[in-house]
Amino acid sequence: MSLREQARAWLEESLRGEFAGARGLGGPGREHEGQELRLAWERHLGKHGWTCLAWPERYGGRAASLEDQVAFHEEYARADAPARVGHIGEGLLGPTLLEFGTEEQKERFLPPIRRGEELWCQGYSEPEAGSDLANVRTRARLEGDTWVITGQKVWTSLAHLADWCFVLCRTEEGSTRHRGLSYLLVPMRAPGVEVRPIVQLTGTSEFNEVFFDGARTAAGNIVGAPGDGWRVAMATLGHERGASTLGQQIGFRRELDAVIDLAGRTGAAEDPVLRDLLVRSWLELEVMRRNALRMLRAGPGPEASIAKLYWSEWHRRLGELAQAVQGRAGLVAGDGGLGPLQRLYLFSRADTIYAGSSEIQRNIIAERTLGLPR
Template sequence: MDLTHSPEDEKFRTEIRTWLADNLVGEFGAMRGLGGPGREHEAYPERIAWNRHLAAAGWTCLGWPAEHGGRGLSLSQQVIFHEEYARANAPARVNHLGEELLGPTLIALGTPEQKARFLPPIVDVTELWCQGYSEPDAGSDLANVRTRARREGEEWVIDGQKIWTSLAHHADWCFAVVRTEPGSRRHAGLSYLLVPLRQPGVTIRPIRQLTGTSEFNEVYFDGARTRADLVVGEPGDGWRVAMATLGFERGVSTVGQQIGFARELAAVVADARSNGTFDDPLIADRIARAKLGLEVLRTHALRTLTGEPLAGAESVQKLLWARWHRELGELAMEVRGPSGLTVAPPYELDDAQTLYLFSRADTIYGGSDEIQRNILAERVLGLPKEPRP
């Protein structure tokens, strides 16, 4: 695994670092650190303006081919961008579901007409997307999808419910996995549709979480419609397309994520030093383990991105960071002691409390720990499959 950067890469690092320093000023500078996990509600309109400012300067969709509006940057340069963006504590971006999931899926599997229609607004951050996978009875078990779509003339008519749909209340469109073949079961008979959300027949209800925020939503489809040609791949081929999308989910942005984790760990250490708990050998040991764990995360991520493909590497990465981050939240509360249980009315959480509460979900969303272990056991190690009802 070669972790060295070429002179061209270092020149690129200087370019993005300088641009961020010059542009994260004034109103944009006031947004530093806003909008991370569990805090997606923070300065949302202002962060849209910042994201469009990024787009105008050519800092969106960096890895996309130039013919699709991207910059065609190397993997190394994409990693550098995410590192420097995180180090600058720039506000969380609002279009990652379109840029990092749907866009690459359309580039790989979409029709020319779909690419021409949907890729430019993702690059420009003028249309926002959400992901319609999970349902009340089909969370990590995506093959159990029950939302249905039937063909009526030149449209698909959709009925059903999605849940835990991140940022649906801000999105213009949803890429949804639905069942289009009556009587089909499991992986067969699914289709991957692009569905406009701003129409009659779509109801979006935010879900209030432990953090008091509501970036997750329930989405109800009651006779909602989308054009017949807005199916990615062939009808009935939705499982393959959905898996392709998930393959793009854990990409270069995870390196930037880990810099954010390091910032959170530093805050925990600062708390421990200020209140004296750092002198507790048990706390000191857990902090040391957290630092070592973070290095493991980074090394595994870079090896996965730059080395030979490793079977199950994405599942291993999800297991590693989700458990590490959840344990960091628990450590933050151990360091705080009883004061960590105190919340200022009307329910104002500080950063450590938000970290603790939101990180409880890390081992569930994006594929639960149990599902990731099943993937590794069955598809990588070849162990017998779990009995299914």
């Protein structure tokens, strides 16, 4: 039996009984849904070996091929399984430790990620260092066997749930830009760490501000050498555009199908302009999948910015199209609050900003892929 068939059968069996109510929970703008149930589901995945498929077997993974990773993420999305709460640890921090971490760090941090027992968030963006990440001002100094961190991070996804944060901070006095940065692993429950939720357009709060006021972490919780944090941080971002993007596209297909279905039921599809936009969206989603497969086979690189730019711009346009198809009804929330297509419109406004704004992605494509001058 292929891994795809195994995954399909296991998901069908597991999303019953205790986890029947987990289907469809969570996702962008809806991370508040079923948090305890989704945490239990994360541990259930880990217990049965369905986390960290790409990791080496030595560290609890399956050393799965790219094709098998894609198959699992596609089946996971098709099963309407709940949005993962452990994806930052599994997809970003884990691969970074496998590449740059010490053996002690791997033994300490990888098993709880694989078992779904410890959650992570990413401490990169700051009020004056978002897309311009090299402008980081959060500082850390080494006092004996402890790093002491002072500063602020913002737009920190799921910080209110996370147990740990990987923090990019400046550890060399007087350093600027890419130099003098270090990559620290910081416990979120430590004294001196404060998390403040940010209310979004959707009315939910999955982004946060995080303040470090003399927060401490062990001297050994630095990944890579002191001052080499930029290289480690860029490697982490390279892992962000992994095989899970194919599962994301299954979700996009589900949203597009809902918009097409509504257009057919309301007669909006009779409008030639809207009908052309619907067809264009369908074709562009097909292109997105083929481009993602091509880039995944090529491996991490600056070309991944093409995929981020493409899907985020496409998804934002889909949100706008959803509102156009809804017409006046899309302007008013129902008794139960925002509908799925209204939430799609509002949250997708952020797609071209988070995880690297469209402007920065275009710069990366121009400079690192096309070789154009700054």
